Amino acid sequence: MPDVGDLVTARLTVAPADGTTTATLLVTRPDGTTVAPVTTGADGGATWTAPVVYTLAGLWRLTWTVTGTGAGVEREVVSVAPPPGPTAGVRVYATTTDLANYLRAAPPLDSDQLLEAASRMLDSRVLRWCRYDVDSDGLPTDLTVAAAISRAVCAQVAWWGEIGDSTGAAGVGYGSVSIGSVNLGRSVTTVSGDDSAARQIAPQVWDELQDAALHDLLIIGGVSSGGCW
Known part of the structure; x- marks a missing residue:
């Protein structure tokens, strides 16, 4: 399980795939905002990656949309933990x-x-x-x-x-x-x-x-x- 602040590489494998295969990623944050990171294809369109930085604790939804050969939609839900240590802004009387x-x-x-x-x-x-x-x-x-x-x-x-x-x-x-x-x-x-x-x-x-x-x-x-x- 990733923590807030982690930079991960989201990965998608497409089969079958060829030169017409294209994959895009839409990331929905826990607060409902979205971001579309740049995706990179490899292995003739069979492998796609994109960088994702988890900035909030909660559930992140990753939606891959594939066009061309292997077209389809793949969804993944990632649970992100808050950063280790005390919660910022909370009064704690002991260490x-x-x-x-x-x-x-x-x-x-x-x-x-x-x-x-x-x-x-x-x-x-x-x-x-x-x-x-x-x-x-x-x-x-x-x-x-x-x-x-x-x-x-x-x-x-x-x-x-x-x-x-x-x-x-x-x-x-x-x-x-x-x-x-x-x-x-x-x-x-x-x-x-x-x-x-x-x-x-x-x-x-x-x-x-x-x-x-x-x-x-x-x-x-x-x-x-x-x-x-």
């Missing part, structure tokens, strides 16, 4: 280095996504009740506060690692499923939404935000507090 140091172990390969998800979760369910000085990106300016929130985010990611779930999907089960002539069944306790362990704030998050060093730095409701509740 993968912070997470590795917190875990005292190598972080998981999807650490960027986990830290982003944990930051959003704490933003909406914990930090929205806190008052502290921030910069133009919404990040805490006080180093003590920044370090505590970073540890809290890492604690949430560590919690997800302990329970083996970061979305709550593990709490959704099935009673019976039929696949063709095969019937599968199991007894499960199904939970959803905030009932799932993955959707709970990790206990260690609260511990990190109750550090005595945060006294007078994290404030809610105009009252100095060692936490955000």
Whole structure:
């Protein structure tokens, strides 16, 4: 699967083909805009190539139109992943280095996504009740506060690692499923939404935000507090 920014060579093989064979390519981007890259023929019209730069994440549709011998239309859908690393413009309170140091172990390969998800979760369910000085990106300016929130985010990611779930999907089960002539069944306790362990704030998050060093730095409701509740 290509990533955003990849330059690839789209390729089409035509059979039968001869000197009358011509192939053109129309590329439809995920946002609906189109581009027609220059195509190059080889092998007497049997092979056609064109450069394609994937500039957006999503589904790209490649439509080859062949005229002359071998005439026809060939379509291909390519799924393009966003670039590796944090999502641009998204506020994340901890880095993968912070997470590795917190875990005292190598972080998981999807650490960027986990830290982003944990930051959003704490933003909406914990930090929205806190008052502290921030910069133009919404990040805490006080180093003590920044370090505590970073540890809290890492604690949430560590919690997800302990329970083996970061979305709550593990709490959704099935009673019976039929696949063709095969019937599968199991007894499960199904939970959803905030009932799932993955959707709970990790206990260690609260511990990190109750550090005595945060006294007078994290404030809610105009009252100095060692936490955000």
